[in-house]
Amino acid sequence: MKKVKADPKGVLTGSHYLDGDYALAEGALAAGCRFFAGYPITPSTETAERFSERIPSVGGVFIQMEDELASISALIGAVWGGKKVMTVTSGPGFSLMMENIGLACMMETPLVIANVQRGGPSTGLPTLTGQQDMMQARWGSHGDYEIIALSPDSPQECFDLTIEAFNLSETFRVPTFVMTDECVGHMHEKVVIPPADKIELVERKWYKGPKDKYLPYKLDKDQIPFMIKAGDDYRFHTTGLTHDERGYPVINAECQDVCVRHLVDKITTNADKIIRTEEEEIDTAEIIVISYGITSRVTTKAVQQARKAGIKVGTIRLITVWPFPEKRIKELAKKVKAFVVPEINYGQIVLEVERCAGGQAPAILVPHCGGGVHDPDDIFSAIKEAAK
Amino acid sequence: MKEEDHIEEKNPIETLLRMDRIPHIWCPGCGIGIVVTSFAEALRKSEIDLDKVAVVSGIGCTGRVAGYIKLDSFHTTHGRAVPFATGLKLANPELKVIVFSGDGDIAGIGGNHFIHAARRNMDIMVICVNNFNYAMTGGQVAATTPTGANASTAPYGNFEYPFSLPYLAEASGATYVARWTALHLRRVTKSIQEALTKRGFSFIEVITPCVTLYARRNRLGDGLNLLKYYYEKSEIQHGADTRTLDISYQGKLIVGKFVDKEKPTFLDCMNEHLAKKLGDKYQPYGVNNG
Ligand SMILES: Cc1ncc(C[n+]2csc(CCOP(=O)(O)OP(=O)(O)O)c2C)c(N)n1
Ligand code: SF4
Ligand SMILES: [Mg+2]
Numbered sequence: 041m042k043k044v045k046a047d048p049k050g051v052l053t054g055s056h057y058l059d060g061d062y063a064l065a066e067g068a069l070a071a072g073c074r075f076f077a078g079y080p081i082t083p084s085t086e087t088a089e090r091f092s093e094r095i096p097s098v099g100g101v102f103i104q105m106e107d108e109l110a111s112i113s114a115l116i117g118a119v120w121g122g123k124k125v126m127t128v129t130s131g132p133g134f135s136l137m138m139e140n141i142g143l144a145c146m147m148e149t150p151l152v153i154a155n156v157q158r159g160g161p162s163t164g165l166p167t168l169t170g171q172q173d174m175m176q177a178r179w180g181s182h183g184d185y186e187i188i189a190l191s192p193d194s195p196q197e198c199f200d201l202t203i204e205a206f207n208l209s210e211t212f213r214v215p216t217f218v219m220t221d222e223c224v225g226h227m228h229e230k231v232v233i234p235p236a237d238k239i240e241l242v243e244r245k246w247y248k249g250p251k252d253k254y255l256p257y258k259l260d261k262d263q264i265p266f267m268i269k270a271g272d273d274y275r276f277h278t279t280g281l282t283h284d285e286r287g288y289p290v291i292n293a294e295c296q297d298v299c300v301r302h303l304v305d306k307i308t309t310n311a312d313k314i315i316r317t318e319e320e321e322i323d324t325a326e327i328i329v330i331s332y333g334i335t336s337r338v339t340t341k342a343v344q345q346a347r348k349a350g351i352k353v354g355t356i357r358l359i360t361v362w363p364f365p366e367k368r369i370k371e372l373a374k375k376v377k378a379f380v381v382p383e384i385n386y387g388q389i390v391l392e393v394e395r396c397a398g399g400q401a402p403a404i405l406v407p408h409c410g411g412g413v414h415d416p417d418d419i420f421s422a423i424k425e426a427a428k
Numbered sequence: 429m430k431e432e433d434h435i436e437e438k439n440p441i442e443t444l445l446r447m448d449r450i451p452h453i454w455c456p457g458c459g460i461g462i463v464v465t466s467f468a469e470a471l472r473k474s475e476i477d478l479d480k481v482a483v484v485s486g487i488g489c490t491g492r493v494a495g496y497i498k499l500d501s502f503h504t505t506h507g508r509a510v511p512f513a514t515g516l517k518l519a520n521p522e523l524k525v526i527v528f529s530g531d532g533d534i535a536g537i538g539g540n541h542f543i544h545a546a547r548r549n550m551d552i553m554v555i556c557v558n559n560f561n562y563a564m565t566g567g568q569v570a571a572t573t574p575t576g577a578n579a580s581t582a583p584y585g586n587f588e589y590p591f592s593l594p595y596l597a598e599a600s601g602a603t604y605v606a607r608w609t610a611l612h613l614r615r616v617t618k619s620i621q622e623a624l625t626k627r628g629f630s631f632i633e634v635i636t637p638c639v640t641l642y643a644r645r646n647r648l649g650d651g652l653n654l655l656k657y658y659y660e661k662s663e664i665q666h667g668a669d670t671r672t673l674d675i676s677y678q679g680k681l682i683v684g685k686f687v688d689k690e691k692p693t694f695l696d697c698m699n700e701h702l703a704k705k706l707g708d709k710y711q712p713y714g715v716n717n718g
Pocket of ligand 3: 488530531532557558559560561562563570
């Protein structure tokens, strides 16, 4: 994994007052993203607007496609043309992207998609918040595969985690999602953008060996194959079909086993390197509240109340949601009385907590069906109830 | 026999094919291979740098073409070859990007992408094998199936109106539009050669026999019978008004080059417009090539 400094052309160094959507675009530009294909959808459109305004003076392409099917297809094409790429969307558009998220996984194409979540299903609540696409991010395309998903809780993190998403997607050659939501997307806060030489980027894993020895899907020591781009005299092939090292389709169970295992294992065996969480007062905790994104900010208030009431509460904020911090939850399940999981959906990440807890400690959902954030009192009540 | 007598002379287009993937999956008598031969012949004859040519296919019998062409080649998803090609071209404007796919892929599931790429005058070439049906999945009715023809999902005959693809392409903004049949091998080659030298959205439809499904279901005989139909019923009319190119069941096939004009491409327009609006602030993009 080669690290390089950011290209100053894309970096708007300074202290700004930005909303989360704009910060996503700035993060992408700082990370070296020079191709953006998108389709407007509330509450994510401002990211596309910002990118389209900024890219002409940075050097790159913005194109508004005819739909989200086209947007993601163009992204994958552009990666194989040599660019770092991003798009942004919300629920309905995310649904349309699912098939080609699978193609990106299969072709091991690094790209970043931000989902500024709104309430669903269907057109749902276009202008109001939700965290209802968390399982879709993990499972939405057909077949077995792994992706990476991060969840920012502020405009500053929209910037920071977009850069991290690019770095992870390049390291593991996998689609990486920034799963934010309407609240964070439209929230204005201070965003500090560091100087370019303080931003470390993972360079694409370019192949440098002899051309005639190149095999598009031959694994390197770190399980990740080398990349090339079109136009460089390799005359290579890649396909969405199950394929061998040459990238040639092989339609049988043996090749499928190798191909699919690799797509999954390259993430699961590196989970410890990928996962980032923020923990507070875990060691003494009886109750642990697990939250992510905007909900973790609301949780803070409920936790303060609970601590005032004498309950020993610890918190885990999921910065990485996928892969899920399975090991850590398993470990903690042996020690705590219960997990409390507030999220703006009717029970998604709580299922994952429950699975990892394996019956050792209950996972208590504090649901919210979308359209707003939790009342901290509801989270507080759940903590009280759990501590009884 | 001396040993060297065994060494067959290599067909020159073999260097453009992934011979390590032959035999191919197509049925005996299928027309797709003929179109691939014309394509390879056009590439061989053209002066362009083949390292800068990329082929993108969608899904279908025709979609398998990308897998047999020994160039940078991409086998994508059903209907999405055109937007994939758009991204590839814009990311690396020095590439000549060619979409090679079926009628269902391009005009059915991918129809929206097709008209928008033509509208933008995206600098890509689209070669569409029109076999009047969804062959790969077993001969279902398509947006191109002539009214009255049978298909597996139109067992009583197709009662819908089909698309006329050259008309659709021209109306959407394509700058080069031609239609041939698999019988017109040399013409197909020539059209592809011409389109290779052009900038802008070019579209070449090739009416091609699907012997196993379309021909059999409609009791039209074998591949030879279909070529005979093309021979008897095709009429070359260069420059014909694309509004007159409808295809009826076993009816007349008007072929030829219908559109050949110049128009600034997507990137030309982008560069010119943004330079005018933003002056020195604008960083021209990929200007030397595409
Ligand atoms: C999203 C999606 N829907 C359906 C299919 C199934 N499918 C595969 S090929 C095909 C039809 C291809 O027809 P056409 O593009 O005309 O190619 P042909 O096989 O006739 O050459 C269909 C419907 C698919 N692969 N993906
Ligand atoms: S099914 Fe039809 S189009 Fe497909 S390979 Fe056979 S003859 Fe060709
Ligand atoms: Mg077809």
